[in-house]
Amino acid sequence: MSMLPAGKVLAFAAQGERRCLGVWRAGGRLVCPYAAVLDGAAAKDQCARCAQLDRSRSVAADTMADDPRPYAVYLAYFGPGLLKVGITAAERGPARLVEQGAVAYAWLGRGPLMAARRAEALLGSALGVPDRCGKAAKRAARGALPPAAERAAEVGRLHAAARALDGWPETLEPVGFRCGDHAELFGLDRIPAGVAELGGMTAGAEIVGTVLAGAGSDVYLRLAGEGAGAGDDGGGPVAVLDARVLSGWVLGAAAGRVTTVAVREAGAVRDAGEGGGGGQAGLF
Secondary structure, three states: OOOOOOOOEEEEEEEOOOEOOOEEEOOEEEOOOOOOEOOOOOOOOOOHHHHHHHHOOOOOOOOOOOOOOOEEEEEEEEEOOEEEEEEEEHHHOOHHHHHHOOOEEEEEEEEOHHHHHHHHHHHHHHHOOOOOOOHHHHHHHHOOOOOHHHHHHHHHHHHHHHHOOOOOOOOOEEOOOOOEEOHHHHOHHHOOOOOEEEOOOOOOOEEEEEEEEEEOOEEEEEEOOOOOOOOOOOOOOEEEEEHHHHOOOEEEEOOOOOOOOEEEEOOEEEEOOOOOOOOOOOOO
C-alpha cells in the first residue's frame, strides 16, 4: 500500500530517463551494471537481466526451496468472487496482503515452505482457486464491494472448503478462521464511482493532485483542475496511479499547476490539463 496519507498534496515531475533499479541483495540495492533504460509505462522496475538474477534466489520463482523460515498460507479477497491463495514468510505477518491490496484475508496454515507450496497447489487443483489476480480486476472489484460482514462470510466459506480437502500437508499447522479487513486502512470509502486511470510517465511529465486513498501499489488522486493550485480541489477528476511506474525515475518539483500525464476515462485518453466535461465512466 502507498504510505502517502489522505490529504497529502503531490506535485512532481519525472526527470531524465527511467533507469533499472538493479538487484536486491543482503538488505540493499546493487546498482544495475547495464545502466538500463526502462519503459516509462511498465510496472517493472528492473531490466530483464537484473530480474533474471533476482529470480535465481526467489521463493516466488521456486528457486529458493531450501529457505528454512516458516511460511504462512493465506486467502486474499479483492471483491465478490475474486479471491486467491498465496504464501508469505510468517515473519512478515499481513504485510504481503497489504502490498497486494487485499481488501480482506484469512490465514489457512503455517509450516515449512514446501508444505505451504503443496497446500497452495491443492487449492488450485481441487477448488480452482487462483494464485494471482490481475490489476484490472482488483480495481474494478473495489468499486462494488459488499459490506464487511459479507466479505468475511465469503472468505469463511472458502476457508472451510479448503480445510476440508483431503491431502492437506501433514507438516502444515492449520489456523482457525479469523477474517482481517483492510477497507478502512486503504480508505476505500473515499474512492468515488467512475475513477479515471493515469498513464505511464515520460520525461518532463507532471502529476499534480491530492491523495484520497491507496490500495496496494494503487494511489487514488484528486487531480488539480485547470486554474487550481496543487492543494486545491479545483473540481478535477479522480484518477488512480500505479505507483510502481514511478520507480527508477528521478522526481523533482512540478513546474506547472496541472497533471500532464495522459488520463484514460470512458475508454479514451486525453491530457489532464485540457478542459472538457462529461461524467466519468468506470474503467472496467
